[in-house]
Amino acid sequence: MLFFSTALLFVSAFNYGFSDQAFASCQAMDSFTRQFGVYKESTGKWALDPLFTSLYNSIKAGGQIIGVFVGGWVSNTYGRRMCVFVMSIYALGSASVVISSTTQAQIQAGRALHCMQLAVIPTTLSEIAPARNRGGVSVLYWLAIKVGGLIVTSITRGTKTIESNAAWRIPFGLLLVVPSIVICLVWFIAESPRWLLLRGREPEAYEALRKLKPKNMPEEDLRAEFDLLSLKVSEQLQKKSFSDLFTKPNRLRTFVVVMSNFFQQATGQAFASQYGTLFVKQLKSINPFSVTLGTNAVDIGAIIISAFLIDVVGRRALFHTSSILQTGALMTMGGLGTADAGNKSAKQGIVAMLMIFSFSWSLGWAPLTYVIGAELPSSPLREMTLQIAYFVKLITEFAVTFSYPYMETADTPGHVYLGGKLGFIYGSLSAVAFLFGYFFMPETRRMELEDIDAQFTPSTNDEETKNFDTLVREEDATTVIEISK
Template identity: 70%
Template sequence: MAAGRWAISPMLLFSTGLLVLSAFNYGLSDQAFSSCQAMDAFEKQFGVYDAKTDAYKIPALYTSLYNSLKAGGQIIGVFIGGYVSNRWGRRMCIFTMSVYALGSASVVVSSTTQAQLQTARALHYIYLGMQLAVIPTFLAELAPAKNRGGMGVLYWLSIKAGGLFITGIARATKKMTTNAAWRIPFGLILVVPFIVICLVWFIPESPRWYLLRDRQDEALRSLTRLKGKNTSDEEVRERFEMLAFKVAEQLQKKSFKDLFTRQNRQRTFVVSAANFFQQATGQAFASQYGTLFVKQLKTINPFSVTLGTNAIDIGAIIITGLLIDVVGRRALFHTSSSLQTVSLMTMGGLGTADSSNVDAKKGIVAMLLLFSFSWSLGWAPLTYVIGAELPSSPLREMTLQIAYTVKLITEFVVTFTYPYMETADTPHHVDIGGKLGFIYGSLSAVAFVFGWFFIPETKQLEIEEIDQVYALKEGKLEDIESADDERTTVTEIPK
């Protein structure tokens, strides 16, 4: 059976839609925490009164902890999610994390002190870490090879859509003088987990998850539920046998040390390094502090800029979703890195201008928007795509645990250090401002070099075929027979 004849069925669309809806809540949660910290009502509730300015102000240390401690909770969530997903299945992980989210979000909404909100946010990010561990993988396992890139991009598109939605809500509530200004955005976090809890058991489990546990009858039933209405039972059986054959050689139990065998160590390195560069180029500065950064420039409404940033990001992700299975992963990675480097270096140059130069400040905002667009064009969504594609199936959870730990530690460093580089009126702090672009721009240039030499092309390859690629001797250029027996894909794995 040709892989291209495997139709996208209503059940596959429903399953994808539910996973994307869950990812929507990731963006909603993340941007709710980010946007609300720039509200006057939030500063009054959780800040400290400054007699000199006759206003409430949130100390830099609290801002750093507020935006960085979440990484610890998310790391815990990644390990919990990986364990639950591997042992009890993708659906059980999604159900468990959604139930947990109802409790953690309730604590967030009811917080009244800095300590309570700090703790509540860190606990809530356990939910987001579990989501990170399961949603990209589940999407990749359900998707046909020819559509896997586009379906993987949907994960980040939904996150940004959630961010755009909640930023619009925050812009509308920011003028409220009561705590409703920030409690309304936080309260909306409760909606999606409730819907997911009600619907998750109506979608099939991943057939690959069943096959990796030698539960072939359940895998066949799951695959049958995912078939298109024009797909015959014979075609389903042929598809199942092909998939079962490819997965069979992976049934042996794998240990942590297998991540570093000749066949696996390069893919472990690539996925981990990609997650490092995704964060090291400054996205946390843009997403977590973008509203505050623009507010301190005192030129443009920061909530309007954040709305614009999210809208631009969504446009970039749509472009990526349309192109990824046509031009491939590598071209988008390279384009993304190039634009990031240009925008950040330009931002750094504008940051050297006099602080009273309004045009320079507007230019910095423009470069912030261009950076966000370029990041969303490649590194933002595609890191999750290759994270779901490259690891060997039995080692996927362990590989992603390492990679996401690297990602979240890097994010912690970026988010924790930023307030100390942007608060000049505090002793021992520095005022780098737009010159941050020089730091992150240099790392973007290194990311380009890494992507050029190490990120392989996986366009239209089945997940199991990628295992064949990495099984080749010393990563040399070879021909790989495709799943549909109608083409040969040449894939280069850089040394």
């Protein structure tokens, strides 16, 4: 049952990655441009208006903000399974609007109707996974997203040559498949035992835990594990309010979760994922769909490495390594962007740095931000903490995606063309992200969620809550350097 539950959550996250990359890739198709763009007499070509492009790529963040709060309420009130069910219904509606779109307003509306997967999937994966494997299981969320992106990029690379609107409608039409499957199967997975215990439903929680454990597990061992889990969860049953996020035991971890979500987006991932195909197309050096396909493949390799290492070397080492590689790739991209506009080698170098940046981001900041977000907050405050963190994340993502077209369209009055020099902006923020991770990111590998909570709970030993150093800082800069090599 653990495998089945994880697999269904994986498939659901897969559909999010499929849809996200479908939107990103299809906007670079000529048929898409003819349908939703404007004809420019000066060039004799169709082009997407910068305002449309900005909204098309950034409006999903607004929809996700609503989805995070609505999904959080559904998940907290009615359970994880109900939230996945509602999310899948939501996804079917979004896909239906997009497939039938003929105007800018219609496809923007479909883009805004984005799913609420952030509110439930990372949290559920962390709650049902054993402590020794929780990091690797939680990383599956981002792996699923990238696998979905890789597959849809392969599809769009094949359909882009179709002259009709079928070129982009075929990829969008496939978005109906996975939600239909999830809607039928979600009721067969186990509910989160922790969610049930937090609502005083002990018999159901025991049965859910039984389903998630091996069938040959002795009854006495199962009972002992359940009693221990119940004891730990019972300490968190007290009612919590929004102000509790900022009390002494909680404000540091609230700060870490929120800022990690900020830096995950501020370092430019939205530029790479949402505009990567368009960005490479404007460079006119390499097939943009081939580059996007290669980038998704590279990302998957990075995530697999992260899944194997996260519970071995720990969270901190991967965060630091990711930041160092990101900063180097982005700064190099910025330097290459200062070369002459006709320098083909410089353009190819920029594409290479874009892929290295994407690899390094997927190695650490991409998946581990969700891991930390699911692990660090206390159970009663998890939904509220993540709602604030995801709000900050999505606002930052909106800012990055909305501003990009205005920095890449010099032929429009008031706009500029930065090209690869964007690397200087995002690279500087990536350097700050490294400092944040080094001084504030805790180490939580192989710890039960309730044990992490205990590290921040006031006790007779004040040293336990004095600062983040009590969270087992086993990795140092030497480990980071060895991994980066």
